[in-house]
Amino acid sequence: MTDVLTQVLADLAAEGDRLDALVAGLDDDGWHTPTPAPGWDVATQVAHLHWTDEVALKAATDKAGWDEVVLGAIADPEGFVDEQAYALARRPDLLDRWRGTRTDLRAVLAAYPQGEKMPWFGPPMSATSMATARLMETWAHSLDVHEGLGAPVEDTDRIRHIAHLGVRTRNFAFGVHGLDAPPDEFRIDLVSPSGDVWSWGPEDATQTLTGTAGDFCRLVTQRVHRADTDLVADGAEVERWLDIAQAFAGQPGEGRSPR
Incomplete structure (x- = not known):
């Protein structure tokens, strides 16, 4: 192992x-x-x-x-x-x-x-x-249960694995919507729950995404509407990705409505 x-x-x-x-x-x-x-x-x-x-x-x-x-x-x-x-x-x-x-x-x-x-x-x-x-999936459904019961939930650095999955499924998200994936990688910098910065992609990428890892993970598991996150996209392809991102297999869900 x-x-x-x-x-x-x-x-x-x-x-x-x-x-x-x-x-x-x-x-x-x-x-x-x-x-x-x-x-x-x-x-x-x-x-x-x-x-x-x-x-x-x-x-x-x-x-x-x-x-x-x-x-x-x-x-x-x-x-x-x-x-x-x-x-x-x-x-x-x-x-x-x-x-x-x-x-x-x-x-x-x-x-x-x-x-x-x-x-x-x-x-x-x-x-x-x-x-x-x-x-x-356990984390995402747990969020729903916590919210339903009115119980606070604190993010931990365990979500790094989910963030990585969200990044790795970028091309899948485009494909499941019948779209061609962008040819170049994005630069993604996310602030972890413990305060570190987790990064993916080349530093000189022309399209970038920044924000907190918690909001990114909620977005790619469709537990939050994009408008209710702190994510900042710079570039048309990143903008489009945030509207369709999903880290799970299967067809796109309806997502959540803006709060």
Whole structure:
């Protein structure tokens, strides 16, 4: 297991533990508290994380199980994922199931052969890429749960992995919108929660992006409207990217409305 994978798995565990601690003491009414995602309550958010962790396990270990999931998604591309979350959200053992699945997934990813990739809904993923994607989604859905419950959430430097994923998926975001990706790299400088500056791209790039890492990560996970961030774009292509950025596989979502 590489040092990078070790760190991502540790941060994934920490993000899951933070969400677990928030929901563990909820009563039935608390689990059915609405969240900012339309039609999704707290239970649905956790159920979606559990289901996706379970599917990631199948992608890594169970080809027949993975193929069955793919066929279900093909048969109902618009509603399949949501229906799985709605069904699991009704289970009284949801929290225990999620705890077990996320623990099992981390163990499988830690032992996954280096250099090999597992299938996914987008491009195939290495263990490190899958762990980063699970961290991204766990963090993003946790934001929704925190907001729904009126609980403050403090950013940590664990979001560096999410920021990196957001940068690396730039060309994917253009492609999923049917657009040609810009030929040149952008310069991106983001202020981390601890105050350091995280940078990507050449220093002499003609198009640049600056702001806080927290706002950037919220934007690429579609947890905030661009107008409500502190991100500053310099260049037409960067401007266009901020309107379509997404760090997750699949078709573009509707995003969030301006506050």
